[in-house]
Amino acid sequence: MRRRKFITLIGGAAAAWPLAARAQQPTARLPKVGILYPYSAADPGYGLADAFHDVGIEEGRDILLEWRYAEAQIERIPALASDLERLRLDAIVAIGDVAIRALQRETTTIPIIAGTDDLVGEGHAASLARPAGNVTGISILASELNAKRLEVLKEALPSVTRAAVLWDPATGTFHLPTLRAVAQTLRVELQEHEVTSEETLTMALDAAQAWGADSTNVLASPTLHALRRAIIAQMAVRRLPAIYQWGESAREGGLMSYGPIRTEVYQGIVRQLLRVLKGANPAELPVEQPTKFELVVNLKTAKPLGLAIPPLLLARADEVIE
Numbered sequence: 001m002r003r004r005k006f007i008t009l010i011g012g013a014a015a016a017w018p019l020a021a022r023a024q025q026p027t028a029r030l031p032k033v034g035i036l037y038p039y040s041a042a043d044p045g046y047g048l049a050d051a052f053h054d055v056g057i058e059e060g061r062d063i064l065l066e067w068r069y070a071e072a073q074i075e076r077i078p079a080l081a082s083d084l085e086r087l088r089l090d091a092i093v094a095i096g097d098v099a100i101r102a103l104q105r106e107t108t109t110i111p112i113i114a115g116t117d118d119l120v121g122e123g124h125a126a127s128l129a130r131p132a133g134n135v136t137g138i139s140i141l142a143s144e145l146n147a148k149r150l151e152v153l154k155e156a157l158p159s160v161t162r163a164a165v166l167w168d169p170a171t172g173t174f175h176l177p178t179l180r181a182v183a184q185t186l187r188v189e190l191q192e193h194e195v196t197s198e199e200t201l202t203m204a205l206d207a208a209q210a211w212g213a214d215s216t217n218v219l220a221s222p223t224l225h226a227l228r229r230a231i232i233a234q235m236a237v238r239r240l241p242a243i244y245q246w247g248e249s250a251r252e253g254g255l256m257s258y259g260p261i262r263t264e265v266y267q268g269i270v271r272q273l274l275r276v277l278k279g280a281n282p283a284e285l286p287v288e289q290p291t292k293f294e295l296v297v298n299l300k301t302a303k304p305l306g307l308a309i310p311p312l313l314l315a316r317a318d319e320v321i322e
Contacts, residue, residue, distance in 0.1 A: 031277045032064040034084035034092040036099040038222040040071050048093065051266035057274070070099070072226030074170060074196070078102045085110070091276050093269060096222035097122050098170045100135060108134055111282040113273045115265055117142030117220050119287050121174045128287045136282040138268045139289055140260050142220035143175035145245070147182040150217050152258050152295065153243045154186050156309050160215045164208035164240075165192045166201070166231070168221035175219070196223060198230045205234055216242035218249070220259070228252065239305055250296035251321065255305070260290035294318040 035048060052059060059065050066087055068080040081102035084092055091111040094100045100114045104124070114137035116122060121143060125131035128139065154160050165179065176192070183190045191211050193204030208216070218224055218231060225246060232253045235242045243256045250257040268288050276282055295313075298321040302309055314320055 030062065030064045031090045032066065032087070033273065033277075034066045034068065034087060034089045036068050036070070036077065036080055036084060036092060036094045036103060038070045038072060038074070038077070038096045038099060039226055041067070041069050048095075048266050048269070051263070051270045054263070055267060055270050055274075057270065072223065074098050074223060078105075081106050091273060093273060094137075097124075097172065098222070100124050104133075104135065110134065111136075111276045113137045113269055113276060113282070115269045116140070117171055118175065122172055125287055128289070130284060131287055132283050134282050136276075136285045136287055137272050138265055139287050140220065140265060141289055142171070143178045145259050145293075146175055146217070146219045147179045149243045149245070149258050150179060150182055150186065150188065152256065152313075153215055153217060153241070154188060156243075156256060156297075156313055157215060157241060157307065160188060162189045162191070162211065162213050162215070164205070164211075164213040164216045165190050165219060166195045166204060166216060166224060167192060167219040168196060168223045169194045170196070170223060171219070171221050179217075179219075195227070198227065201227060201230060201234065205238060205240070209238060209240075213240065216240050218242055218244045220245045225249070228254070236301070236304075241302075241305060241307060247294055247296045247319070250298045250301075250319075253298065253301055255298055255301045255307070257294075257296045259293060261292050261294050264290060264292060297321070 057063055066084060068084060070076045070080060077098050085106035089110055091113060092103055094103050094112055094114045097116050100112060100116055103112050112135045114135055117140055119125040119139040120128060124135045150163060180190060191208055191213060193208060195201045195204050228249045241255045244250060244254045245257065245259040246262055247257050275285060295317045296319045297309055297314060297317045300321055
């Protein structure tokens with residue numbers, strides 16, 4: 001049941017960018033952009049290719065894209081980054097901290113337009129207002145939202161007192177203090193587990209259940225998002241309620257999600273890319289942050305767990321799956 005639908009209008013972005021006009025000239029050189037993407041090309045849900053299309057940019061007509069997919073295997077990312085660096089690109093789009101860091105080791109001159117948890121906290125940009133290097137893009141407030149998801153989980157399930165935290169060590173530890181502080185305020189004990197694969201996921205959840213976890217907070221991470229189906233399946237078997245970052249996780253069977261709207265994040269990355277291709281200096285192009293967030297609640301998942309989600313929370317949800 002859709003409660004509210006956010007509609008993102010890319011006002012004038014395509015019109016302001018004369019790529020289509022240039023493409024009509026046989027001698028015009030199309031800008032060549034690399035994409036370092038941690039997921040699979042077949043990953044369901046809204047992706048970067050959709051974002052290019054939605055702002056009126058067509059691959060092959062307006063822009064040349066060199067896609068490199070890590071297939072959720074972070075160990076492949078350094079080699080993919082090295083491959084892109086050799087292609088004489090005008091810019092590179094990178095999703096996630098590992099991809100950005102790998103590209104920064106390869107080049108300090110090619111502009112990198114990134115989408116990640118926290119560009120400043122991860123050390124990729126000096127500040128939001130003035131990045132000061134070759135990286136700019138979209139920073140998704142991961143530290144604050146990881147903590148906010150714990151608050152939403154506690155509101156949905158007031159009896160929660162022990163929350164397992166699944167986090168990806170590749171994202172760094174800078175965001176954990178905020179989560180711990182909020183947990184202390186909520187009087188919720190945390191048990192933190194590093195997860196990098198399905199094997200470590202199983203080990204983490206075995207330990208969490210032995211500890212007596214009554215809920216799970218899945219933190220922001222490209223790797224954890226790529227593992228979401230395995231996480232959702234294990235939560236169902238273990239009867240553990242969990243909250244996730246992206247709406248897709250709740251729509252695919254997770255209990256709840258709260259975070260940025262994926263369409264807005266990816267379209268924002270494309271808009272930043274277009275500004276750089278038009279001549280903007282990434283060192284001086286401010287990092288953007290999401291302004292809209294969505295709460296998705298899956299009552300189909302709640303029912304077999306015997307959970308009753310408070311009506312006030314359901315009333316605030318942007319989408320309730322029944």
